[in-house]
Amino acid sequence: MAESVGGQAVAAAQPELATPVKEPSAKRPYPGSSPVQTDRQLPQKNGSNGNGGNRKQQHRPPKKKLKGGKRLKAVTDGSAEEVLLADVQALQRVLKTKQDREAAEAEPVLFHGQNGEEVRATTAEVADEAKIEEAGGHDPEEDLPEPGTEIDLDVVDLSSTGEGLAVQRKIHTLNDGPKLRRRRRIYVVSFSVPGDIVRAKVYRHLPQPKPSPGEDGVPPTYSVADFIEVIRPSPELRDPLGDSNRVRCQYFGRCSGCQYQMLDYAEQLRIKRRVVERAYRHFSQLPPESVPAVRDTMPSPLQYGYRTKLTPHFDGPPGFRRKNKARHTLTEVPEIGFMAKAGTGGARATLDIESCPIGTPAVGLGMTRERARVARDFANYSKGATILLRESTKRCPAGAESAGDAAAGDAADVVRVETEAYTDVKTCITDNNATSTEYVDDYVFTNPAGSFFQNNNSILPPLTAYVRENVLPQTTNGKGKELRYLIDAYSGSGLFTITLASTLPGGSIGIDIADQSIAYARTNAQLNNLPPERCRFLAADAAQLFQSVIEYDPDETVVVLDPPRKGCDAPFLRQLLAYAPARIVYVSCNVHTQARDVGMLVRGHVDWGTGDNGAASTDAVARTENGKPPARYEIESLRGFDFFPQTAHVEGIAVLNRVDLV
Ligand SMILES: C[S@@+](CC[C@H](N)C(=O)[O-])C[C@H]1O[C@@H](n2cnc3c(N)ncnc32)[C@H](O)[C@@H]1O
Structure with a gap:
């Protein structure tokens, strides 16, 4: 789910498409400090990096001024x-x-x-x-x-x-x-x-x-x-034989991309479980008895060579004056890579990176090729740029001629992965507007190469299997109706809508605010032979979802949520509580905002700092008018997923049941 390594977002690869790089913007705990590194330092298009600007905001959450001058504590932004x-x-x-x-x-x-x-x-x-x-x-x-x-x-x-x-x-x-x-x-x-x-x-x-x-x-x-x-060294956490036994990257300790290469992988997973525990302790505002024990973190099948997308950058073309370091004018090919950790060559400096071991082999080939191209064409650039490196897969039946053809173009640029059933021919795309193709088990997904899709393909089969297992209750206690419908809010190009379309008898519906994602999601449904009556999509704000699914009985509906880092917003949460689906599976790339949102769903009101639970009473009335009690949820399970081994980042899944069904 991360969109950057070393703090850079995706932009153009070709000189004419180059996106200006004004100032590499690593997150900093306060102005002038070392950056606090997270795996996703820059916002996605619709996301938030939560980079509180002024010092006051960084020490305490901002206060919202209400009518009458009353100040309420604002909700966490998960920054x-x-x-x-x-x-x-x-x-x-x-x-x-x-x-x-x-x-x-x-x-x-x-x-x-x-x-x-x-x-x-x-x-x-x-x-x-x-x-x-x-x-x-x-x-x-x-x-x-x-x-x-x-x-x-x-x-x-x-x-x-x-x-x-x-x-x-x-x-x-x-x-x-x-x-x-x-x-x-x-x-x-x-x-x-x-x-x-x-x-x-x-x-x-x-x-x-x-x-x-x-x-x-x-x-x-x-x-x-x-x-x-x-x-x-820590006798418990460090390898007695020294870090070099585990650290695979020559830039570790200088690059801001990874924090944990010196740790045993099992220890990384334990640490990430603790991050989920702490997120719920610090940000859910729930009593400990409402929060179940966090399950063991789901490991990533690949711990290196997993990132299907990397976005190295360089600061500027010939004549570009560096604002940050020695203020000298670039005359030679500049560093092409990721943000250096502050104090390792100067704050906010770009570290020249020849290869990144967390990138997939195809992305690694692309990196070598693009570095050479930038070095060759450097004088033609008018701005600095961020280079998109995105893996794309062409799948051919094992032994088919087409696999040979696909690989024939430039064999040096292609990685072939053979299984008994097929050959995957992997290449690295650099054009943001080209279409990338990816497989999750036997499902195929296409996306604009520069737009969002999960960045660790190896964990997507266990992730989607886990969501599939959890959309339906593990046991039936006779209280609820059978679940028939799945709503995928924040669906993107349809990862969950499509992989879960056959799990419930009534099929699935996905909603995303990005028109382009929905256009690709519809194409993806067709590519996976899913007719509209089984799998359909809407381009709209997630909060409008509930007007569109009026025919879905909430008692027969499970909602899957996968919002951006900033989590859900108050209107969406209010509507979700008013609609009150029987079950919710909340997938998140920021367990802190997830904990905040889940806390509100468990309390059954949206205390967002907009008025002392005014929203709560509104929600309650909305549902009470329908002759039903206000909805509240109970957490069935919490689990972290290690999408980004070697980094501090952890994704999380929370499974919730409506309280009257528990
Ligand atoms: C973390 S991505 C998840 C995408 C998808 N579930 C996947 O795994 O590929 C979050 C998605 O939320 C969408 N989004 C952001 N704000 C939204 C809103 N207010 N309403 C609907 N979708 C929104 C973004 O366009 C993005 O596709």
Whole structure:
């Protein structure tokens, strides 16, 4: 589902189609900081990267001003900044609790030293902690190191955005000898994992924001530091034989695309399950008893070589003046690649990437070819550009002549994948408007190469199988009618509408706001031999869906949702609750906005900050007028899906049942 590696969106490949690259825009937790990396840094056409602009917004969700000047907390936008801050706050609470507990004991253990030895606090240090407490968690005597200073950090947690959360080690020289002490300030440092002791360079300290009128407490601050090296690797998470055993990319640690190549894959999956757990803890506003245990993350069959789309970019043509780095004028072929992680060659710099091991082999061939072409034609460009590399597959029966023909064009540019039944001939498309073709099991999907389609083809068979298994209840308890209809809201070119069309007796209907996606979805239905009475599509805003499916009895309907990163909007959620389908399968590329939306569906009202549950009563009335009680849902299951191995990103599926049917 990601649309970028290294923070670049799709644009043109050919010079004449080139999309200007003004400033590569990595997400940053606040102006001037190291970017917080997520797999999808730039918005999709209809998505949101949630990149809160000003500092206030980055420290706390914006407030909406209501009539009468009343301010309500706005809903989460699921942005990386917000997710990171929630993790920092949670860690601060944990550290505080631990310190409270230890302060209650005589000579509490402050830290385990490098060799596991216990380092105990002195009475003076315990008194210090009390002072820190009085200052609202900020150590008044903690001199924050100047930006640029190298410090040693104990990594104690991992944020859901994939950054290590660390506290500073500091040596106090006291009467009875040197004492190690951890400080309260949290440093965000990439490429580190809990248990590591790392050296990092302080990049920036977030200033303490002033609380807004009426706001309780002072939001905590944190600092960002650039990773330099691991001093002592985490004994639990790092390979004892060294990172080189796992890391497959020569740019790892410099490129902003991947965060987890140093981790065992099973550990990546565990981390991602925890991200889903935290998302529901921090963003659903549900009591813990309403949230079931998160299932084990569904692994990706391919852990490298899986991305069917990459979008490297270069900054500019000859004569282009760099705004960001040395401000020099480009005269030679510039770096062609992805965003560098800040502090690894300069913030916002493009890192020259010759090959990317998470791309499919066909995309890799395309990358080599396009780099050579840009180097050759560089002088003809009038702007910088982002280069589309999209895999496309031609499937031929095994041994058929046509497979040979398809591969014959330029054999060096083609990857053949043979199975008993067919030969897939894979090439790399660079024209945004060309049609790419992809197979999911035996279903075929065509799309404009530059538009959205899931980027990890290997996980689509298990993903669609899981959704298929879950659109129908696992057990019938005699309370509900048999499900007959499937509605696929945010259908795109029909991935779920088509692969689930034969699962329910009444067929499926897909809706998407993008006319082009719906045009392709209709073609895809035909290509898969699905007649309109079994599988049909509407081009409209998802919220209009419910006027179009008036003939579908909600008691016989399951709704599949797969919105963009920003999640559903309030009008859609209100209409969904008013329509009240028997079952909902919510697929999401942002588990934080999913948790927010699911929280509202479970509570049965859309508390979106637009008026104290005013929406809730409206929804309730709408359904009560139909003689039915207001709808609420219960979560049946939650599961993460690893669409993007080696990165911090996780997708999620939540299955919900209407409460009266449970
Ligand atoms: C994450 S994609 C999912 C597409 C599809 N389920 C798939 O897997 O290929 C989200 C889709 O939502 C569509 N979309 C965004 N806002 C919408 C809205 N308000 N109403 C309907 N569709 C919308 C986009 O055009 C995009 O196709």
